[in-house]
Amino acid sequence: MKFNFTDLLTDHVSQERLARLISALAEIGKSDGDGVNRQALTPQDVAARKFLAEVAAGCGCEVYRDEAANVFFRRAGTTDGPPVVTGSHIDSQPTGGKFDGAYGVCAGLEMMAALNDAGVVTELPLEVAIWTNEEGCRFAPGSMGSAAFVQPELLSTFRESADSTGLRFGEALDDAANALQFIPLLPLNRPFSAFVEAHIEQGPVLEREGKTLGVVSGIQGVRWFRISVRGQTSHAGTTPREFRKDAVLVATELVQQAYAAANESDADLRLTVGRFEVSPGATNTIADGVTFTIDLRHPSDDVLDDFEARFRSWTRRQSACSISLEELMRHKPTPFSEKVRATVAEAAEQCGEPWRELLSGAFHDSMYLAEHCPTGMLFIPSKDGLSHHPAELSAPDELAWGAKALTLAMYRLANPSLDVAGQ
Amino acid sequence: MKFNFTDLLTDHVSQERLARLISALAEIGKSDGDGVNRQALTPQDVAARKFLAEVAAGCGCEVYRDEAANVFFRRAGTTDGPPVVTGSHIDSQPTGGKFDGAYGVCAGLEMMAALNDAGVVTELPLEVAIWTNEEGCRFAPGSMGSAAFVQPELLSTFRESADSTGLRFGEALDDAANALQFIPLLPLNRPFSAFVEAHIEQGPVLEREGKTLGVVSGIQGVRWFRISVRGQTSHAGTTPREFRKDAVLVATELVQQAYAAANESDADLRLTVGRFEVSPGATNTIADGVTFTIDLRHPSDDVLDDFEARFRSWTRRQSACSISLEELMRHKPTPFSEKVRATVAEAAEQCGEPWRELLSGAFHDSMYLAEHCPTGMLFIPSKDGLSHHPAELSAPDELAWGAKALTLAMYRLANPSLDVAGQ
Ligand SMILES: [Zn+2]
Ligand SMILES: [Zn+2]
Numbered sequence: 001m002k003f004n005f006t007d008l009l010t011d012h013v014s015q016e017r018l019a020r021l022i023s024a025l026a027e028i029g030k031s032d033g034d035g036v037n038r039q040a041l042t043p044q045d046v047a048a049r050k051f052l053a054e055v056a057a058g059c060g061c062e063v064y065r066d067e068a069a070n071v072f073f074r075r076a077g078t079t080d081g082p083p084v085v086t087g088s089h090i091d092s093q094p095t096g097g098k099f100d101g102a103y104g105v106c107a108g109l110e111m112m113a114a115l116n117d118a119g120v121v122t123e124l125p126l127e128v129a130i131w132t133n134e135e136g137c138r139f140a141p142g143s144m145g146s147a148a149f150v151q152p153e154l155l156s157t158f159r160e161s162a163d164s165t166g167l168r169f170g171e172a173l174d175d176a177a178n179a180l181q182f183i184p185l186l187p188l189n190r191p192f193s194a195f196v197e198a199h200i201e202q203g204p205v206l207e208r209e210g211k212t213l214g215v216v217s218g219i220q221g222v223r224w225f226r227i228s229v230r231g232q233t234s235h236a237g238t239t240p241r242e243f244r245k246d247a248v249l250v251a252t253e254l255v256q257q258a259y260a261a262a263n264e265s266d267a268d269l270r271l272t273v274g275r276f277e278v279s280p281g282a283t284n285t286i287a288d289g290v291t292f293t294i295d296l297r298h299p300s301d302d303v304l305d306d307f308e309a310r311f312r313s314w315t316r317r318q319s320a321c322s323i324s325l326e327e328l329m330r331h332k333p334t335p336f337s338e339k340v341r342a343t344v345a346e347a348a349e350q351c352g353e354p355w356r357e358l359l360s361g362a363f364h365d366s367m368y369l370a371e372h373c374p375t376g377m378l379f380i381p382s383k384d385g386l387s388h389h390p391a392e393l394s395a396p397d398e399l400a401w402g403a404k405a406l407t408l409a410m411y412r413l414a415n416p417s418l419d420v421a422g423q
Numbered sequence: 424m425k426f427n428f429t430d431l432l433t434d435h436v437s438q439e440r441l442a443r444l445i446s447a448l449a450e451i452g453k454s455d456g457d458g459v460n461r462q463a464l465t466p467q468d469v470a471a472r473k474f475l476a477e478v479a480a481g482c483g484c485e486v487y488r489d490e491a492a493n494v495f496f497r498r499a500g501t502t503d504g505p506p507v508v509t510g511s512h513i514d515s516q517p518t519g520g521k522f523d524g525a526y527g528v529c530a531g532l533e534m535m536a537a538l539n540d541a542g543v544v545t546e547l548p549l550e551v552a553i554w555t556n557e558e559g560c561r562f563a564p565g566s567m568g569s570a571a572f573v574q575p576e577l578l579s580t581f582r583e584s585a586d587s588t589g590l591r592f593g594e595a596l597d598d599a600a601n602a603l604q605f606i607p608l609l610p611l612n613r614p615f616s617a618f619v620e621a622h623i624e625q626g627p628v629l630e631r632e633g634k635t636l637g638v639v640s641g642i643q644g645v646r647w648f649r650i651s652v653r654g655q656t657s658h659a660g661t662t663p664r665e666f667r668k669d670a671v672l673v674a675t676e677l678v679q680q681a682y683a684a685a686n687e688s689d690a691d692l693r694l695t696v697g698r699f700e701v702s703p704g705a706t707n708t709i710a711d712g713v714t715f716t717i718d719l720r721h722p723s724d725d726v727l728d729d730f731e732a733r734f735r736s737w738t739r740r741q742s743a744c745s746i747s748l749e750e751l752m753r754h755k756p757t758p759f760s761e762k763v764r765a766t767v768a769e770a771a772e773q774c775g776e777p778w779r780e781l782l783s784g785a786f787h788d789s790m791y792l793a794e795h796c797p798t799g800m801l802f803i804p805s806k807d808g809l810s811h812h813p814a815e816l817s818a819p820d821e822l823a824w825g826a827k828a829l830t831l832a833m834y835r836l837a838n839p840s841l842d843v844a845g846q
Contacts, residue, residue, distance in 0.1 A: 240693070252682070
């Protein structure tokens with residue numbers, strides 16, 4: 001395939017057409033300057049679905065939706081097997097940019113147009129998915145659409161989640177269903193052959209290393225902890241050292257110990273202490289309380305277990321203060337399918353652009369799809385590692401290279417006979 | 424003297440009379456439970472001056488005041504030399520107790536009564552002083568009365584200091600002068616032979632070591648610094664370690680380094696980090712800013728200089744973040760007069776109660792008086808080291824032992840011929 005079709009496929013991916021689609025989509029929910037505020041299931045989010053459905057229909061796709069307001073654009077294959085699916089989300093943070101999520105959907109539609117222009121049909125159907133409420137900023141938690149697709153029993157709980165005005169997700173979903181009732185329904189949890197998500201990196205690695213493409217090996221596991229240190233308040237001037245129960249002294253030692261241990265661990269362990277609150281917080285008063293958080297990430301649960309066990313043991317040591325630890329969140333690591341990783345890597349290599357494997361530090365819909373079918377992701381660079389920000393930016397040629405690699409990988413996955421035939 | 428007069432003097436100090444005076448004074452400005460709220464130059468503070476002036480007059484004292492509303496109770500000597508003065512302050516914090524400040528004034532009046540009962544007259548006159556606005560909570564800074572007494576040129580600046588309602592210290596001073604106009608004025612900065620202040624420790628040392636009396640060798644020097652660490656905010660999940668500019672990582676390292684260096688220094692160095700504020704302060708966001716404070720105290724300016732120089736050098740080291748340091752406050756150490764220290768120590772020894780030398784970690788009016796005349800202090804224990812709190816407590820016998828030692832020391836200082844005669 002790569003000798004016969006690579007150039008044919010990539011030559012038909014149009015940098016200009018892709019850029020136009022991204023810009024047009026960004027007009028729906030456009031906010032100050034280059035920003036986008038298109039939160040989940042708002043009128044803007046529903047309007048964006050309708051706009052993209054028209055674009056997809058113009059490419060000859062059939063349009064479907066499901067009970068979670070996820071929308072699918074299908075391009076028929078020569079057989080009727082489970083589709084190979086790409087896509088992402090089109091909801092944004094309140095102060096979002098043009099690319100987070102939207103890029104993956106637009107790249108999928110560009111793939112559809114390129115295949116049309118190249119006159120190529122795949123064995124399996126291809127689909128582009130729009131997953132509902134990935135950001136989780138209006139209705140918590142995030143990734144409701146992909147999670148409910150994979151585990152339909154979650155939907156009834158999600159429906160109770162309310163936004164800041166008290167409106168429930170279920171009501172917003174019913175309104176969207178009403179507005180999109182011209183689109184036929186498909187069941188949740190129907191089989192997929194594979195899922196590949198194109199997304200901006202939301203981090204600095206590709207840009208700093210001069211790589212155009214990132215083949216994502218998986219999503220890190222993450223654990224959040226809140227540590228409370230309780231000492232005793234007393235006067236900074238009159239209290240000798242040996243009588244002090246200084247919560248800042250004990251808490252900063254724990255924090256430094258954690259950072260030192262993270263530094264000695266492998267480079268993939270990411271530790272962040274983002275909150276550190278002191279009471280009473282007066283210059284001449286020894287603190288009786290510190291509460292700080294730990295955000296801990298690694299692709300291996302074993303490494304996370306080990307680090308957590310060591311940290312817990314430090315909190316149990318003899319100390320002038322009492323220390324307690326509470327788990328706030330836990331997500332297991334998501335390793336992606338070996339087959340999809342290899343296919344995306346081969347596609348990146350065929351593009352002739354510099355690429356590397358990397359992990360995703362942020363969550364994505366792919367975290368849930370990985371429980372449903374062989375799944376992988378493809379990253380393109382984010383300028384200055386920025387996301388969830390109006391200044392979010394990827395260069396036009398990077399956007400196009402991502403669509404080219406995506407098209408090659410999707411073509412390969414949608415033609416299983418190539419596996420049998422050899423290459 | 425100690426063979427002839429010690430028992431005579433101490434036997435006439437009355438634990439009951441002293442306790443009654445402290446209780447009666449605590450009724451003026453009494454707040455919830457055992458608390459006292461008698462802030463500087465409030466009607467309560469002025470009423471307390473009038474009440475104590477009546478008590479002093481009942482002891483045969485002459486009553487004087489000065490332009491800073493400081494009040495003095497004088498017991499004549501056989502000569503007209505500069506007086507030997509004791510006393511403290513009677514203003515309190517909003518949630519103060521019965522003893523901070525008030526004890527030193529009441530112990531001075533008990534001394535007057537005991538000398539009367541013993542039929543003893545000193546060579547030099549004795550005085551009990553009430554210094555205005557030591558606490559500094561209504562009008563900043565603290566110790567205005569003693570500071571203005573020693574440096575009268577400060578008074579015009581102090582007069583401009585306003586309370587939270589906008590009322591200026593000068594207006595409050597004029598109102599107090601009006602209310603106390605029956606009391607004759609004496610000039611600021613008139614000569615004293617010596618000053619001895621009795622005060623509760625406001626710390627845990629005497630109680631923990633089972634000492635009844637503390638001979639204060641001086642007041643620690645104190646320096647306050649604010650340290651600002653500036654990094655760069657980024658996503659906890661997507662930012663590899665080598666790209667991070669984590670302000671919490673850098674700030675906690677500086678704090679730990681400072682505590683470690685303080686630990687290796689002599690036991691009198693006291694370091695407190697009482698504030699530590701993080702921005703933006705989100706669990707999954709690397710902090711771009713930390714601001715923390717350092718409260719540093721030691722009796723020697725050399726030791727403070729050395730520690731400050733070392734700490735400043737750490738802030739200039741290569742780091743992922745930029746670090747700035749700002750000095751917020753500086754007070755030089757105040758060593759007390761050798762002669763007064765020795766006299767107070769001898770008096771404590773004559774009491775036969777356990778005593779020790781110690782430093783004052785908190786400020787007192789004696790800090791300013793030490794610039795004016797030979798000065799010293801005498802501490803009694805504070806239960807649990809508490810002060811500025813309704814639960815502030817010293818035991819009745821400790822209150823009495825302090826008054827006895829004070830009486831012995833004042834008697835000795837007010838009879839200079841004993842120095843010539845030998846003992
Ligand atoms: Zn996204
Ligand atoms: Zn005081």
